[in-house]
Amino acid sequence: MSLKKPEQGLLSIKGLIFTLGLIAASTSVAVLYSTLVRPLADQSRLAQQYDLNHSKIGQLALILKDYEQQICLTLLVWALMILAYKFSLLRIEKQSIEKLGFLETPPQNTGIQLASCQSITRTTAHRLNQEMNASLPLQTREQQLLPYVLLRGLERYHLTGSVQETTETIMGRLQIAAEQQESELSMLRYLAWAIPSIGFIGTVRGIGVALMRADEALTGDLSGVTGALGVAFNSTLVALFISILLMLLIHLLQSGQESLILRLQTICREKFLDKLMDRSESPATEITCADASTTDA
Numbered sequence: 001m002s003l004k005k006p007e008q009g010l011l012s013i014k015g016l017i018f019t020l021g022l023i024a025a026s027t028s029v030a031v032l033y034s035t036l037v038r039p040l041a042d043q044s045r046l047a048q049q050y051d052l053n054h055s056k057i058g059q060l061a062l063i064l065k066d067y068e069q070q071i072c073l074t075l076l077v078w079a080l081m082i083l084a085y086k087f088s089l090l091r092i093e094k095q096s097i098e099k100l101g102f103l104e105t106p107p108q109n110t111g112i113q114l115a116s117c118q119s120i121t122r123t124t125a126h127r128l129n130q131e132m133n134a135s136l137p138l139q140t141r142e143q144q145l146l147p148y149v150l151l152r153g154l155e156r157y158h159l160t161g162s163v164q165e166t167t168e169t170i171m172g173r174l175q176i177a178a179e180q181q182e183s184e185l186s187m188l189r190y191l192a193w194a195i196p197s198i199g200f201i202g203t204v205r206g207i208g209v210a211l212m213r214a215d216e217a218l219t220g221d222l223s224g225v226t227g228a229l230g231v232a233f234n235s236t237l238v239a240l241f242i243s244i245l246l247m248l249l250i251h252l253l254q255s256g257q258e259s260l261i262l263r264l265q266t267i268c269r270e271k272f273l274d275k276l277m278d279r280s281e282s283p284a285t286e287i288t289c290a291d292a293s294t295t296d297a
Helices: 013-049 056-064 067-099 122-135 138-143 145-160 163-183 186-212 214-218 223-271 289-296
Strands: none
Touching: 013 056, 013 067, 056 067, 056 223, 067 145, 067 186, 067 223, 122 145, 138 145, 145 163, 145 223, 163 223, 186 214, 186 223
């Protein structure tokens, strides 16, 4: 995700996921239904009429054959595309933490070794800011949270020398990132609510058809009533199952996003903010990163 340049418009990755993703999901599910689900459902229905054995796949096709179930599966596929994109962003953010050398056992020569600094003054902050700008690509600096907030914090501390203002800058931007992540889950939450609603629409439709064919049941023909009730119950069954699965995935995504923000807050505080020297301190007391490594040797 990006705080400096949020993704907007149809030509952004997010826009493509939300527009072309829906088109792709609708097309793929429609093709699946026309070529596989409904033909299998018709075969299974004929087998039931003539008391022939039919496969479990045919029974599943009978449950999924109606339009409400098709819409629910389309929304599920669309939501899975959005979830895959969000999980990939989480993975990229975690990789950025590793590249900056903030692991317990950081890989050598993979980024700015800010963790090796024992203390940081305004001069050191300016040098670290220049090193990060020189070593990290522009896309990484603007679109990944940890490099972005660290660069803003280093700039603020170099300009003001105030630990409090630097802390407010970093924590404030991380709070904005958390709110942005929360707001971007609104579409997924809407889909998780819409799917059971569509299943309930199928229930109402099925019950309505069953009541319209009640006169057929009085004459002894129960096929119309049972078929309509099947539509009612199957649509609710499929919609609730899909909703449970989707809510689980949304919960896992939200948990991963919250843990990422908490980890970034901990890293920024322990590896950077706690090492800042107040502007009232004498520059002679500065211990640079190079001095720290020499002292350790």
